[in-house]
Amino acid sequence: MKDILEQLKNKGYKLTQPREKVLGILLHNHTALSVQDIHKKIDSVDKASVYRVLNLFEELGLVNIENFNNEKLYCLTRDPHHHIICKKCGYSEEVPCTYEHHDFNNFDNVQHQMTLTGVCNNCNK
Amino acid sequence: MKDILEQLKNKGYKLTQPREKVLGILLHNHTALSVQDIHKKIDSVDKASVYRVLNLFEELGLVNIENFNNEKLYCLTRDPHHHIICKKCGYSEEVPCTYEHHDFNNFDNVQHQMTLTGVCNNCNK
DNA sequence: TTTACTATTGCAAATCATTCGCAATTGTGA
DNA sequence: TCACAATTGCGAATGATTTGCAATAGTAAA
DSSP states (O other): OHHHHHHHHHTTOOOOHHHHHHHHHHHTOOSOEEHHHHHHHOTTSOHHHHHHHHHHHHHTTOEEEEEETTEEEEEEOSSSEEEEEETTTOOEEEEEOOOOOOOOSSEEEEEEEEEEEEEEHHHHO | OHHHHHHHHHTTOOOOHHHHHHHHHHHTOOSOEEHHHHHHHOTTSOHHHHHHHHHHHHHTTOEEEEEETTEEEEEEOSSSEEEEEETTTOOEEEEEOOOOOOOOTTEEEEEEEEEEEEEEHHHHO
16 A cells, blocks of 8 residues: 555655545455546545546556446456456456467557456356 | 458358448458447447457457557457557557467466557657 | 247337536635 | 635536447357
């Protein structure tokens, strides 16, 4: 927590309540969360601000993004990992990232975004 | 083309103009296309129908989906592949899929969806 | 062929995620 | 404590996607 807040400060960003609160939630969750998920946990912060904070975190490379059901899911960039999400109930687990980047002739600064989906055992019964 | 149309017919789906036209466009394109891209190429088909056709194709596993800039991009599931897209100009190239699925204890029917992003040489100058 | 039935479509309205403009607020450094 | 710029909250705007429903068009059977 302190680490990341320091980083922000050093880059000239203010340490505001919305930023600290969103960061707090991301820190305490190991599932990927949507803006709506995060906003529900802190209604003291406006949803537009949640968006702005997350967009900032994205620019700074603090979060990874996955896509599920037409919405973005965010989680902190710790060890590189993805999530596998049940299509039916939304249950999810972390999956370590094993993807190795190749070199691309025509591209620099390559990043990847991956989401695994499946049907969990519960839903499969 | 005929192949896929046969498949649809055999599963009890009607061979309608919207389905054939959308399929036609997907067949003739090797980039991932958004609903809007596809709709522009066939204004004779309503956009809502393009959505419905693509959702059907998705259910049937005929298309792969990638996410870019808050919209879904569709392309036919031929050889497994992804795309790398320039964040700045949208230029994209195909990338063969090298991702190997692991076994998951708690999930079946696992699929993955990956999008690579980067900055292309042109935009990098 | 023609008929009849149902799936599918087009259209317009609704929904939902995300962004934006702007005035009010709040960190921060002096 | 003050002053200024960055950031927020709010509400409105945007854009993608979905939905309800009456009209239309495949399809299978007569």
